[in-house]
Amino acid sequence: MELKLILLFMVFGAVIAVKIEDLLSSVIAVGAVGLGLSMAFLVLKAPDLAITQLVVEILCLIILIRATINKDLPLIKDGRWFFNTVATLLFIASFLMFAYFALLELPDFGKPIMRVAGSYIANGLAKTGAANIVASIILDFRGYDTLGEATVLFTAVIGVLAIIRKVGRIKK
Amino acid sequence: MTEYILCLALFCIGLYCVLRKRNIIKIIIGLGIMEYAVNLFFVLVGYKTGGRAPILAKDQVVSNMVDPIPQALVLTSIVIGLAVTALIVAIAIRLFERYGTFDITKIRRLKG
Numbered sequence: 001m002e003l004k005l006i007l008l009f010m011v012f013g014a015v016i017a018v019k020i021e022d023l024l025s026s027v028i029a030v031g032a033v034g035l036g037l038s039m040a041f042l043v044l045k046a047p048d049l050a051i052t053q054l055v056v057e058i059l060c061l062i063i064l065i066r067a068t069i070n071k072d073l074p075l076i077k078d079g080r081w082f083f084n085t086v087a088t089l090l091f092i093a094s095f096l097m098f099a100y101f102a103l104l105e106l107p108d109f110g111k112p113i114m115r116v117a118g119s120y121i122a123n124g125l126a127k128t129g130a131a132n133i134v135a136s137i138i139l140d141f142r143g144y145d146t147l148g149e150a151t152v153l154f155t156a157v158i159g160v161l162a163i164i165r166k167v168g169r170i171k172k
Numbered sequence: 173m174t175e176y177i178l179c180l181a182l183f184c185i186g187l188y189c190v191l192r193k194r195n196i197i198k199i200i201i202g203l204g205i206m207e208y209a210v211n212l213f214f215v216l217v218g219y220k221t222g223g224r225a226p227i228l229a230k231d232q233v234v235s236n237m238v239d240p241i242p243q244a245l246v247l248t249s250i251v252i253g254l255a256v257t258a259l260i261v262a263i264a265i266r267l268f269e270r271y272g273t274f275d276i277t278k279i280r281r282l283k284g
Binding site for chain 2: 003004007008010011014015017018023026027030033034037040041044045046047048049052053056059060063064066067068084085087088091092095096099103106107108109110111112114116117120121124125131132133134137138142145146149152153156157159160163164
């Protein structure tokens, strides 16, 4: 029950974030959605994710506020709103159609298929020595995924530095 | 089932925001909302009713734990999401310095 309430809170926060005119209020509303997601992870029994989501959400908010502050923005109302709206609704309708067919195949909520996870839980402590199964998966069973994640993170940081840098290299 | 539908609604709000809005910051916000919805969907698929967190304890067996694999994948995905958001915001700040606006229809130097 509390999970549904948190999800409803997130949906309302997202609607406010999309619909409100002021950009700073919009950023703060999306921060509320992220904190709601953190609470939802806690209810869904994922404490590691809840902690990570909290930290990441706060950093994300700081970055977005840095981008929006001190920039006056004229509101844009004109343009091809009819064409845009029709195209948007078409995309959302096709997405919902695919989602309907996918939902028919999914197992019911609360009954996961734990074919792979069963062996990880049963042998995790003996094979890796970690009491936290999530930590044993990301650092041991699927260590190459984590290596790829570190590569993506490093590449993104290099990209940010290359874009933000004020002075380029001077040619001789 | 209601949880899945609310999660889909969240994704659709983000999709609407990305496709319909013309302000770059709004588009970044829409991307963030879509990312939240996808992460939430993964964890929802792995949830077991009455399950416990996947941390070993004395009375912990396979049948009373939630699925740990989606949680491990989403942990990776959250951190990558932060890096991608930082990259997009950096590009948006540069575009603002160059063109003086966040309106995507005014940024058309590269348009053929």
